[in-house]
Amino acid sequence: MTELFEPSLRALRLADPRLSRFDPLPRIITFDDFDRGFCGWTQLVGNYEGSLDVMLPGYAQHSAAMLSTCTAWEFGSHGGFDGSYSLKIATRPRRRAQNVAIKRLTFRRRGPIRLEFYFTFKPEASELRLSETDVRSIGFLYDLQSGDEDAEAFRIMPHMRFLNALDGEHVQKWQFKRRTTPFRPLGTENKTVTHYHLSPEDWEDLPGGGQRLCYNEIPTKINWHYACFDFDLETWRATHFSCNDRSFDVAAYEPIRIPGMRNLWCMLNLAFFAEADTDKRAFLYVDSVCLSGDF
């Protein structure tokens, strides 16, 4: 059926200015244009039981994502890729600070899914210098779990980040990780655990993953980039990753794989994150996001 309708489906999408900048699979699961509000993107809060004091510090630092006009102090609002607003994830002004925005779904079909989004990043323009090494990284991740009747229960967390800078060095490469920190129980009811999958350890280079992204020439000008990540919910493997004009070999890519949790069946979470390399806020802007599936 998909093959029969594909030409007309493609023509319809190309005629729609909101979708024609994407290459979605046949079924659009979500299309988040932040001129329509937050579209379900919210702050990632860490797990806790009994008291917020037990939340891991990596999560406790998170704050609310914003609808941003991407405003610069010396020329005003940049606006979004399309319309006025983008989703903004801002860290605190502290080296290694992170922040994460998340959207929580579940999946209904196994098979290929495609995440496409336009993004840009900058540090807070608190100095009159280029500041191209003040953002450590920006990235995205899925948090997935098998179905409740699957033979094997596991949780899969594909991570990808663009390591822009590390300790002042302008690195500019894509990385993934296949390990998280050990699980730690929270509280006394034996129902809640935590782990810190965005810890700075265990990032690995995506082979051939070096990429020089357009950054522009002063700390306030931004340019939007396109990214596309294909993942298969049946094989639990990445099948494609591209950013702007570059496609990357994902043969070596592996997601984090951990035992399944007892209440996360068919989970399909998406998240974006930003990380600072200096004591300056790091900003990740996203506008917009298209998640599609082959069903």
Added chain:
Amino acid sequence: MIRESHNAVVARNEKWRGPIVTEPYEVGWAREIIVFVRALSVEGATAGIEARIQISPDGMCWVDEGSRFELPTRADEVTFARVAHFGNWLRIVAELPQGVCMQPVVTISLKA
């Protein structure tokens, strides 16, 4: 068209001591705001301590907007300020006297 509405938690369970300031938050899409402060815990005498709303042209340079409200004096008390006509950026600031510590949840309720 339904009016956009959003609750943004901009501070959660931090230990507030001395001068405090919340992270800059972009609010340009909203027409009206209520800033709520709920205390999760309070140590010391907080009666009469005021927080101030600040606005900014760029998220970096800040000025008092004029709204002030008292901080909670005990756990689970909630205080608030209503704000209108605030531009694109908003934060709250306060000065806690020596010996006072508060763990808050600060929620900005925005409506278009």
